[in-house]
Amino acid sequence: MPTESVILLVEDDSNDVLFMKTAMEAVGIGNPVHEMGDGKQAIAYLSGTGKFSDRKQYPLPYLVLLDLKLPHIMGLDVLRWMREKSDFRSTIVLVLTASNDPSDIDAAYQAGANGYLVKTSRFDKLQVVVQAIKDFWLTHNRPGSAFSEEGP
Amino acid sequence: MVSAVDVALVSGYKDRIEELESSLAAYRDHVERLNSSLVELKQERDHFSVLFESNPSAYVVHDGAGFISSMNVAAETLLGIIPRQKVRIALTQFIKGENLVIWLKQLRQSAATRQRTSFTLRLQKAHGQELDVEVVTVPSPGSFRHGPLRFFTLLLDLRPRRETEAALKHALRDYDRLINMVEGIVWEADSNHNFTFVSSYAERLLGFPVAEWTRPDFWRNRIFVEDRERVLSELDLAMNERRELQIDYRVVAADRRLVWLHDSVNVIERRGERKMLGLAIDITDRRQAEEQLREAHFNLEQRVADRTTELRYTVADLEAFSYSLSHDMRAPIRAMQGYAVLLKGILADNPGPQVLDFLERIMQGAERLDLLVQDVLKYSRLARAPIELKPVPLEPLLNNILSDYPVLAPSKARVEIQQPLPVVYGHEAFVGQALSNLLTNAVKFVPKGKPPKVRLWTEEAHPESGGNGSWVRIWVEDNGLGITPEDQKRIFRMFERVYPKEQYEGTGMGLAIVQKAVERMGGHVGVQSEPGAGSKFWIELRQA
Numbered sequence: 001m002p003t004e005s006v007i008l009l010v011e012d013d014s015n016d017v018l019f020m021k022t023a024m025e026a027v028g029i030g031n032p033v034h035e036m037g038d039g040k041q042a043i044a045y046l047s048g049t050g051k052f053s054d055r056k057q058y059p060l061p062y063l064v065l066l067d068l069k070l071p072h073i074m075g076l077d078v079l080r081w082m083r084e085k086s087d088f089r090s091t092i093v094l095v096l097t098a099s100n101d102p103s104d105i106d107a108a109y110q111a112g113a114n115g116y117l118v119k120t121s122r123f124d125k126l127q128v129v130v131q132a133i134k135d136f137w138l139t140h141n142r143p144g145s146a147f148s149e150e151g152p
Numbered sequence: 153m154v155s156a157v158d159v160a161l162v163s164g165y166k167d168r169i170e171e172l173e174s175s176l177a178a179y180r181d182h183v184e185r186l187n188s189s190l191v192e193l194k195q196e197r198d199h200f201s202v203l204f205e206s207n208p209s210a211y212v213v214h215d216g217a218g219f220i221s222s223m224n225v226a227a228e229t230l231l232g233i234i235p236r237q238k239v240r241i242a243l244t245q246f247i248k249g250e251n252l253v254i255w256l257k258q259l260r261q262s263a264a265t266r267q268r269t270s271f272t273l274r275l276q277k278a279h280g281q282e283l284d285v286e287v288v289t290v291p292s293p294g295s296f297r298h299g300p301l302r303f304f305t306l307l308l309d310l311r312p313r314r315e316t317e318a319a320l321k322h323a324l325r326d327y328d329r330l331i332n333m334v335e336g337i338v339w340e341a342d343s344n345h346n347f348t349f350v351s352s353y354a355e356r357l358l359g360f361p362v363a364e365w366t367r368p369d370f371w372r373n374r375i376f377v378e379d380r381e382r383v384l385s386e387l388d389l390a391m392n393e394r395r396e397l398q399i400d401y402r403v404v405a406a407d408r409r410l411v412w413l414h415d416s417v418n419v420i421e422r423r424g425e426r427k428m429l430g431l432a433i434d435i436t437d438r439r440q441a442e443e444q445l446r447e448a449h450f451n452l453e454q455r456v457a458d459r460t461t462e463l464r465y466t467v468a469d470l471e472a473f474s475y476s477l478s479h480d481m482r483a484p485i486r487a488m489q490g491y492a493v494l495l496k497g498i499l500a501d502n503p504g505p506q507v508l509d510f511l512e513r514i515m516q517g518a519e520r521l522d523l524l525v526q527d528v529l530k531y532s533r534l535a536r537a538p539i540e541l542k543p544v545p546l547e548p549l550l551n552n553i554l555s556d557y558p559v560l561a562p563s564k565a566r567v568e569i570q571q572p573l574p575v576v577y578g579h580e581a582f583v584g585q586a587l588s589n590l591l592t593n594a595v596k597f598v599p600k601g602k603p604p605k606v607r608l609w610t611e612e613a614h615p616e617s618g619g620n621g622s623w624v625r626i627w628v629e630d631n632g633l634g635i636t637p638e639d640q641k642r643i644f645r646m647f648e649r650v651y652p653k654e655q656y657e658g659t660g661m662g663l664a665i666v667q668k669a670v671e672r673m674g675g676h677v678g679v680q681s682e683p684g685a686g687s688k689f690w691i692e693l694r695q696a
Contacts, residue, residue, distance in 0.1 A: 015487040022494065069479040098486075099478035100526075101533065121486045121522035122515075123493035 005062035008045065010036040010078065012070050019123060023130040029138065034058065039073025043081060046088060063137055068097040068104060076111050083112040090144035092137060210307040216259060218244040230307055232278035246275045262291050263301055284310040336433040343391055343426055345371050345384060357434055359406030376402035376410060391426055394419045400435065412439040474532045482525055489518040527661035534668045539579040541673060543696035546573035553588045565595040570609035574624050577694040582669040589662045590689050594630035597656055605631040613692045615676055622695040629688045635681040644677065
């Protein structure tokens with residue numbers, strides 16, 4: 001897994017962004033992380049509109065960490081939008097949310113999520129989760145050809 | 153010697169004799185005919201005599217001075233005469249004073265005019281008793297060549313007629329009284345809707361004097377204008393078709409009150425003329441009650457609709473609330489927790505005297521709050537999630553619970569489960585939630601230092617509200633602190649705790665969740681316990 005592959009963190013809560021980045025740092029994830037404060041911005045990034053048209057500065061992400069409850073466009077709608085576009089059909093999307101409601105979990109998988117992780121109130125547990133992401137998705141997992149072609 | 157003259161004479165005599173003989177025969181025939189006529193007449197006379205004698209009406213035949221030539225048995229009885237008295241009797245003997253003068257005068261008049269006369273008078277019978285009669289006298293038809301003018305007189309006893317009249321009068325009076333007793337207007341009307349009679353209740357009910365009711369167009373103008381056309385056309389229709397009619401309508405009383413009437417109408421025909429008979433009853437109270445009932449019904453429906461809407465809003469609010477709980481409310485808790493950890497990391501090298509302790513307390517508080525939020529969420533989800541009841545085998549379910557919860561591990565507690573376990577009818581996630589809460593509770597509330605011991609077994613149950621089918625009671629017994637009877641009443645409610653949270657962690661939601669889950673599956677929960685002697689919790693579910 002190339003360490004320069006971009007991670008898109010779609011999260012509106014700045015505290016959670018800080019914790020996530022701290023945990024990533026703590027477990028040694030060095031990939032560039034682009035923070036998207038809402039669903040609209042995330043779609044703009046993915047479709048390369050406005051400033052995001054500069055793919056050098058804003059390359060397509062290898063991994064998307066997606067919160068469900070977001071301003072403007074909800075996480076699930078971002079996910080559905082992605083799965084309708086051939087470019088993002090195989091992009092790895094991990095839902096990271098506070099809800100462990102079975103209906104939210106089912107809806108996320110139906111919309112095409114690759115994983116569903118529940119935010120925990122304990123920082124040490126978050127660190128364990130982020131470590132697992134690093135070990136599986138960023139280390140052992142082999143991405144689809146769509147990304148390999150575009151990636152370095 | 154016979155001469156020719158002689159011969160002629162003899163022949164002349166012979167002729168004469170023959171002539172006489174044939175005349176005689178004719179006479180004989182005539183006499184015979186007369187005789188047979190006489191027999192017929194006699195027979196006829198006998199018939200009339202029988203008719204006359206057997207007639208129940210009293211007949212007397214008399215002359216112009218009242219002397220009786222014959223009378224029938226009925227007349228003898230009426231006058232009180234000994235049957236077939238040979239003494240000559242005159243009718244005048246039985247008529248007294250002025251009546252006699254009038255009657256004799258009438259007799260003379262009748263003889264002159266040949267007209268019948270009729271006269272009501274008081275007779276004095278043979279033995280003095282008085283009797284009112286009508287005397288009808290007819291002069292005999294044609295003139296009698298022999299004897300004086302005769303009269304035929306009929307004596308009509310007026311008593312039976314008077315009695316009938318009196319009885320009729322009584323009956324009418326009773327009938328009248330009865331009609332006026334009826335709590336309704338008894339009425340009779342002609343084809344123009346005009347009353348020919350109303351009972352006295354009419355005045356009592358509407359306040360118009362009875363005399364006014366029979367005036368033309370009285371009723372038409374009393375019927376409430378909105379009902380008038382309908383009522384009059386219905387009445388006309390009933391009249392034309394000669395059928396009964398039941399009709400409700402309003403009339404305006406003298407004091408302008410609207411009165412509801414229920415009118416039952418009958419159409420009768422008398423001497424070719426149709427008229428209506430009816431009974432109108434005041435149903436204003438009933439109508440008002442019906443109206444109120446309708447209103448109440450409407451209000452009730454309105455209220456049900458309002459409540460349903462309210463409830464729908466409440467459910468929507470609840471859903472929004474639990475959505476917010478799961479997504480938003482836990483974020484600040486995570487922030488508290490996270491920053492405390494980060495601070496602890498920064499200060500780890502050089503902590504102040506109490507800093508680490510305080511940070512630890514912030515973290516614990518945040519964690520407890522998060523658990524609480526999650527439990528409330530669990531409870532609200534349990535209360536509203538749609539469930540489908542299916543057979544749930546208890547054995548694999550319990551094995552999963554035992555391996556999922558570290559506090560139930562053999563190193564921490566002795567959990568004894570009595571095999572074999574039945575299959576219950578429920579929702580797997582709910583049964584699992586209820587049993588895991590009971591088991592983790594059982595090992596939690598144990599005096600410090602005492603090894604927790606839990607026993608789970610099942611038995612057949614017979615709940616009062618169980619209906620048909622078999623039930624299973626699942627018992628969970630612990631060796632814990634036990635619960636006082638007062639506390640047993642409240643432990644199944646939300647946020648209720650028996651033991652201090654400083655010593656025993658928990659949100660106070662565990663048993664409320666158990667109860668809600670079991671309730672949703674149609675089952676029951678309960679507890680048997682004594683302080684210091686452990687507790688026995690149970691849940692009852694249908695056996696599959």
